[in-house]
Amino acid sequence: MPKNSKVVKRELDDEVIESVKDLLSNEDSSDDAFKKSELMVDDQEEKDVDVEEGSDVEDERPAWNSKLQYILAQVGFSVGLGNVWRFPYLCQKNGGGAYLVPYLILLLIIGIPLFFLELAVGQRIRRGSIGVWNYISPKLGGIGFASCVVCFFVALYYNVIIGWSLFYFSQSFQHPLPWDQCPLVKNTSHTFVEPECEKSSATTYYWYREALNISSSLSESGGLNWKMTICLLAAWVMVCLAMIKGIQSSGKIMYFSSLFPYVVLLCFLIRGLLLNGSVDGIRHMFTPKLEIMLEPKVWREAATQVFFALGLGFGGVIAFSSYNKRDNNCHFDAVLVSFINFFTSVLATLVVFAVLGFKANIINEKCVIQNSEKILKLLKIGNLSQDMIPHHINFSSITAEDYNLVYDIIQKVKEEEFDSLGLKSCQIEDELNKAVQGTGLAFIAFTEAMTHFPASPFWSVMFFLMLVNLGLGSMFGTIEGIITPIVDTFKVRKEILTVICCLVAFFIGLIFVQRSGNYFVTMFDDYSATLPLLIVVILENIAVTRIYGIDKFKEDLKDMLGFSPSQYYYYMWKYVSPLVLLCLLVASIVQMGLSPPGYNAWIEDTATEEFHSYPTWGMIVCISLMVLAILPVPIVFMVRRCNLIDDSSGSLASVSYKRGRIIKEPVNLEGDNTSLIHGKSSSEVPSPNFGKNIYRKQTGSPTLDTAPNGRYGIGYLMADMPDMPESDL
Numbered sequence: 001m002p003k004n005s006k007v008v009k010r011e012l013d014d015e016v017i018e019s020v021k022d023l024l025s026n027e028d029s030s031d032d033a034f035k036k037s038e039l040m041v042d043d044q045e046e047k048d049v050d051v052e053e054g055s056d057v058e059d060e061r062p063a064w065n066s067k068l069q070y071i072l073a074q075v076g077f078s079v080g081l082g083n084v085w086r087f088p089y090l091c092q093k094n095g096g097g098a099y100l101v102p103y104l105i106l107l108l109i110i111g112i113p114l115f116f117l118e119l120a121v122g123q124r125i126r127r128g129s130i131g132v133w134n135y136i137s138p139k140l141g142g143i144g145f146a147s148c149v150v151c152f153f154v155a156l157y158y159n160v161i162i163g164w165s166l167f168y169f170s171q172s173f174q175h176p177l178p179w180d181q182c183p184l185v186k187n188t189s190h191t192f193v194e195p196e197c198e199k200s201s202a203t204t205y206y207w208y209r210e211a212l213n214i215s216s217s218l219s220e221s222g223g224l225n226w227k228m229t230i231c232l233l234a235a236w237v238m239v240c241l242a243m244i245k246g247i248q249s250s251g252k253i254m255y256f257s258s259l260f261p262y263v264v265l266l267c268f269l270i271r272g273l274l275l276n277g278s279v280d281g282i283r284h285m286f287t288p289k290l291e292i293m294l295e296p297k298v299w300r301e302a303a304t305q306v307f308f309a310l311g312l313g314f315g316g317v318i319a320f321s322s323y324n325k326r327d328n329n330c331h332f333d334a335v336l337v338s339f340i341n342f343f344t345s346v347l348a349t350l351v352v353f354a355v356l357g358f359k360a361n362i363i364n365e366k367c368v369i370q371n372s373e374k375i376l377k378l379l380k381i382g383n384l385s386q387d388m389i390p391h392h393i394n395f396s397s398i399t400a401e402d403y404n405l406v407y408d409i410i411q412k413v414k415e416e417e418f419d420s421l422g423l424k425s426c427q428i429e430d431e432l433n434k435a436v437q438g439t440g441l442a443f444i445a446f447t448e449a450m451t452h453f454p455a456s457p458f459w460s461v462m463f464f465l466m467l468v469n470l471g472l473g474s475m476f477g478t479i480e481g482i483i484t485p486i487v488d489t490f491k492v493r494k495e496i497l498t499v500i501c502c503l504v505a506f507f508i509g510l511i512f513v514q515r516s517g518n519y520f521v522t523m524f525d526d527y528s529a530t531l532p533l534l535i536v537v538i539l540e541n542i543a544v545t546r547i548y549g550i551d552k553f554k555e556d557l558k559d560m561l562g563f564s565p566s567q568y569y570y571y572m573w574k575y576v577s578p579l580v581l582l583c584l585l586v587a588s589i590v591q592m593g594l595s596p597p598g599y600n601a602w603i604e605d606t607a608t609e610e611f612h613s614y615p616t617w618g619m620i621v622c623i624s625l626m627v628l629a630i631l632p633v634p635i636v637f638m639v640r641r642c643n644l645i646d647d648s649s650g651s652l653a654s655v656s657y658k659r660g661r662i663i664k665e666p667v668n669l670e671g672d673n674t675s676l677i678h679g680k681s682s683s684e685v686p687s688p689n690f691g692k693n694i695y696r697k698q699t700g701s702p703t704l705d706t707a708p709n710g711r712y713g714i715g716y717l718m719a720d721m722p723d724m725p726e727s728d729l
Contacts, residue, residue: 005224061126062247063323069251070324074337075414076258077316077477079344081161081367081470082309085441087345090305091285092432094298097298098288100346102302107342110580111306113572114537115317116565117544118332120553121315122318123330124560129315129484132322133540138546142636143539144485146532148316149629151481153528154314156505157521158478159239161439162471163231165464167211168443170231172460179206180451199607203448208602211443215515218523218618222515229513238472240502245477250476257469259475264466271453272354277364277428281357284432285349303580304530309341313533313540316477319484322543322727327440331557331565352441353432359449362430367426368403374423375406382423388413400426439518442467522599523614531592532629534585536579539633545573569691597622 064070091099130144132629171178182205197205208214215222231345242250272278292298309316321330372395376383388409393402403426411418446463453459482501487494512520544553550573558564597619600609614622638644 011352017692021427031414061323063325064247067328069254070320071333071337072254072258073247073251073320073476074317074333075340075344076254076473077320078309078311078337078341079258079261079470079476081442081467082305083341083345084352084467084470085439087305087309088285088349089441090301091349092353094301095289096284097286098290098293099298099302101293102299103306103352104301104342106303106306106580106709107338109572110303110577111310111312112334112338113569113577114312114541115310115338116331116569117540117573118317119321119330119334120557120560121544122321123324123328124326124556126322126326126490128322128483129318129481130485131488133543134364134489136543139637139640140539140547140633141640142633143536143543144315144634145636146536146630147313148482149632150529150532150536151314151316151478152501152505153524153625153629155478155482156477156509157512157524158471159235159475159505160228160232160354160509160517160521162235162238162468162475163228163513164211164439164443165467165471166231166234167227168447169461169464169468172464175457177447177451177456177460178210179203179447180456194635196604196607201442201444205607206447207439207443207534209604212502212518214518214602216603217612218516218519218599219615220516224510225513225515225517228517229510232509232513236502236509239475239479240498242472242476243327243483243502244498246483246494247320247480250480254473257473260633261466262344262347264462265344265351265378267462268351268459269347269354271459272351272358275358275453277353277357277359277361278354279351279357280361280428281355281432282350284357284429285353296587300584300591303584304588306532307537307584308529309345310338311474311477314478314535315481315485316574319480320477322484322488326560327562329561331561352446353431355446355449357428358452359445360428362452363431364400364428365428367424368398368400371407371423371426372398372403374421375410378421384410384414400428446673471555519599519601523618523622523696524625526597528625528629530588531585531626534581535630535633538581538585541573541578543583543693550574 064073091097121132121136122128125135127135128144129147130141133143134141179202182193182202184191185194196209200208212228213222213225242253249305307313321333324330375384375389376395379386379389389406390409394405398406407423407425410421410423414421447460450456450459452464479498479501483494483498486492486497511517512524516518544550550570554564554570554572596611596613598611598613601612602608603610
């Protein structure tokens, strides 16, 4: 640099320092330390916490105590109830072991790349979802608000499921378990089995009548179920206490809530493998049905499961990663957490099918005994000839193989009269083919299997405590996806906001603990998240790859990670992932249009489920959920586009006071052309369009004025600045 340039630069620096001293003169004159503070401006790197070495600015943003704590938080958020009761169902329904092939392919195409993208932008910008997308493009700032709305909707009903698990957990400390046998009803003359239970099963009756006390339709409220109301309150108190201090409080709980489910799953797997029939269940799971794998429905459901298993679009991934240091290897984290999630799903599926194989074996044995008794009666009355029965068959200790042999012989000989005999084929495969998912798996099928375990109360306590921990891990990420963006954007106290959020959610959540509450849970689960989240993630992908620029994003990653990620991610982000997401969105809309909107109502008289269509007001609620979730995106876009609000942000950093220093507050401007992540010197980065934000001190002006696009100004006038290049955002 020429010598005269250094002189000019020194004079300009002196003028800035002099201006700052004028600003400080308005403060307490006795605060010498405050007067000696320096103005620190570093717009190109936009650092508010992780500043350069040697800076006096302290890191005020909370940070994870260790890398392990952060990984456990991400694992706890991504590994949830869906891994236990949704993935095994999809595996059973869509070709057994063959389902793992499309799942793995889609995990590599959309799962890991998009998970990596969210981790990277959260870690570098160090803001919640609102701040991140507002930084990249203020016109798309509504993406962050939409994520918060979806998180709130999901949190409302997800914590109800935790409440259900707490109820079953509290009822597991007794032997025999309360859902082991059907209750007896006494009247004046005799005692009989409860008819509703006799027509279904003990566990089914306990779930619908004792736990939920469910009504027969959505329109029939039936009042509050006080047992579940107390459990819901307990669930929200647990979430509030864990989240009230942010990651300082929830991070410590992660060590237990994230690791305990693995201990339980491993214990269940070892115990399950020792049970009779467990091998049949696992064999059924891993037997591939390759012809099913070619159906489009299988790929659609696999893509949906990948999408929701990693928590994409919720904002929790971004919120958790925003507490990392900027040089953290988030690429390694993305791959690690994604595969931990996948192997957890496989482990849970092994456990579920081992236990269901054991249950199917017990049901099959009962079937064999009952039908063998029928055959003996038919032999006595002469409807069947003794000559049909092979000589080695002993009906007092008949095996499933021998019964099926007899069954086949009778079916061939009595071909025309066979249906009237009332015999059933007792096949373990038939029982295993009955697809069970969600609450039906956790609170009916699995609980029934556990009643046959030795020391069943212990296993029941372990199982439902595992469900509580799985749910809490996901709830922490979901609530963090609400709290962090609002705290970052509106600068409210986290403790107060957390308490208010939990209180509001509890009172709204009372609709889920009515007698008809289970139907509202189904409604919210079907309509509040699927389509809005798909749209959110598509817009996230577009914002980074098209608006911000994929090439600049790659440079940013190289600067942050210290190496350039594989070119594979370039093609996934720019071409493949958006196309797959659009296809998934269209397929989901078509599926939603073809499937009649409704729910399965429990009919007490017949003790069966019956499909009911939503009433008109129910359809309005379903549509409103989807519209409200995605509405922030167009609203923010129109507000920014039409300049309906005064955006006081500028490309210069604002000045704020902190601990006797003036520190920079980064302000986001749509026209900022600096790199999102890649820190460069001022000579390397194109100058932003300063507009009216550059001021020169006006001599002889002692008054304190409010300058546009800044917090304070002291008699500044516009400096003569050359035209700056426009932003490409």
